[in-house]
Amino acid sequence: MTRLPAWVEYLLIPLMNLALAFAVTAIIVLIIGESPIEALSVLINGAFVYEGALGYTLYYTTSLIFTGLAVAVAFHARLFNIGGEGQAYLGGLGALLVALALQDWLPGLLMIPLCILGAAAFGALWALIPGWLQAYRGSHIVITTIMFNFIGAGIMVGLLSGSLMRPGQSNPESYLFEDSARMPQLHTLLSEVGIEIGRSPLNLSIIFAALACIGVWLLIWRTRWGYALRAMGESEPAAHYAGVPVPRMIVTAMCISGGLAGLMAINTVMGDQGKVTLQFPAGFGFTGIAVALMGRSHPFGIVLAAFLFGALLQGGTELDFEFKTITREMVLLIQGLIILFSGALSLMFVPWMERRFARKVSE
Template sequence: MSSTPPLPRWADIGLLPVLNLMIAMVVSGLVIAAIGENPFDAVAVMVKGAFFYDGSLGYTLYYTTNFIFTGLAVAVAYHAMLFNIGGEGQAYIGGLGAGLVCLALDQVMPGFVTIPLAIAAAAVFGAAWALIPAYLQAYRGSHIVITTIMFNFIAAGVMVSLLGGVLMQPGQSSPASRTFEPSSFIPFIHEILNGIGIEAARTPLNLSFVLALAACVFVWVLIWRSRFGYSLRTLGQSEPAAAYAGIPVGKTIVVTMLISGALAGMMGVNEVVGVNHRLVLNFTAGYGFTGIAVALMGRNHPVGIVLASLLFGALYQGGAELDFEFQTITREMVLLIQGLIILFSGALSYMLNPPLARLFARLSVGPRREVQA
């Protein structure tokens, strides 16, 4: 019985995601055509709305920032074969940590002190929220998927309790904290560009985007250029082999999840300190769950995650333009299109793997026979 050889790495990383995206776009186009709209016009509106309208690129990169953080969080855990589904809750609690620092220090400390401490607090709070699921997985055998999902709901309950209680601004009825002092705001990119003479439209894009790119470099060094990364990847390949090699399996699981939770928690920096400038309910808006599809589509590599995050950022921003330009394409239809792309890029990401592998196997055998002849 012959087995099909695996895909070449370049095809697995580059070709397969592109084909999955093309299939998702074709299916989305058929849905749009079924409701009486021109799919090509819809694609043109999405592309223009995501990249070419005034200020649209800033909004796209703002969404991209959130997806980079949550995608990296999923990827780090996945390399150790840990499925961290708790990015939503970890980002929520990370934002809480950043917000608490700003609420405590913004009136007594300058921004160059408050902002770094808020970033550190977001990472620490996100890591802390991943600690108990990590411990239960490492030392008690509880499945990380179940515990991290449960902690998403606990995080939502904690935030509702706090923002409807002790953190709610006095004299208002909406569940939100007071607005931070302007000195603790992370600078907006358009303000920086306008300050150096480059005209830019006002957008929510801020320096958290640079922080997200720095996190990508950190993850690349951690996983592929560090001793701990080697232990992490060995654990992901085979837990018995890792234990036989002397790698402390329990400790590696816990540390991996702490790093994953810290990365997810830093998403809260973009939303709380960079954009909203206060704590509000539901600022995570499902970014933690979308990060799973981002990591899968990006093949759990920082470069792939940046590209996948840019795609989903464009879908979010361009989808809003679709809802605005077409009466028949409602917000629910935009969510359907996004869902189809998540379906084919995530759950069905390896659907084309067997036929592609067989095709490449035939192509590689053909030239060898010609050489032998």
């Protein structure tokens, strides 16, 4: 087998897969009877140009960095955590419970870190059980995390329409977070020092997302634990014979993964809505899978992929206003195509490329 040059493997092939996904989308737009170029320019304007657009894009990027990192950490151990959606949902509950319990006597400086911990802890808890079941009972993590998404959603509906429901509401949603438990938004912070930017829900969570990226990078590539995790991903029996406590590693990896997914709640719940609403993760947990796949499970790649998807999501809302026949669900379609081409069909071009490069070498 010929090894491909690094630039082909890490740059050219991913870009070709991405281009294919966009090419298919362009064909679909043509079939619908609109111009793909016009659709693209609406997307780009919606994502970057309009006032506050970039803020929204970065706000979505923040959520996707958390859910993308969550998938990536588990994936380094060959564990498919597709429960990010449920873990983020429960993360919102964790932040809410901490905020409600402590809001009467704790200042903001302590409140926010504790709420963040609450979000991470509940997310971790929701991944701990599937992780434990995989490690000690051999239940398949994919199936259990899917089931836990639904179980979590059921519990949250029960709570949000029950004991945590804010009185006087017609829709199930929680009590409000006190101001001390809200993540400060960037446009208010900047206007205090005299810089005016467009209004957007972009908040300080983005700094925590950046810290999480650095933390994950250090953890996976610069610690013993990370080395053991990657060894486990390469070959579980080999790691076991080398003395890695595989079951315990599975449980901790899943907890870290779930904790990261839970942190998504600090961005949406504490940074924007100020309350826990029904289905607030809104598919970001699933988009995290696409982000991790495109980003090759590396924090740097994840930031780029999260930005791409964040821009698509924000730009996609603009499609609703500009076109009669195209809506933001087009972005969901693009997302599915990207997962298909960069994930499931990621090896499609490899044999062909290998043949090309083998010929070059032999010449």
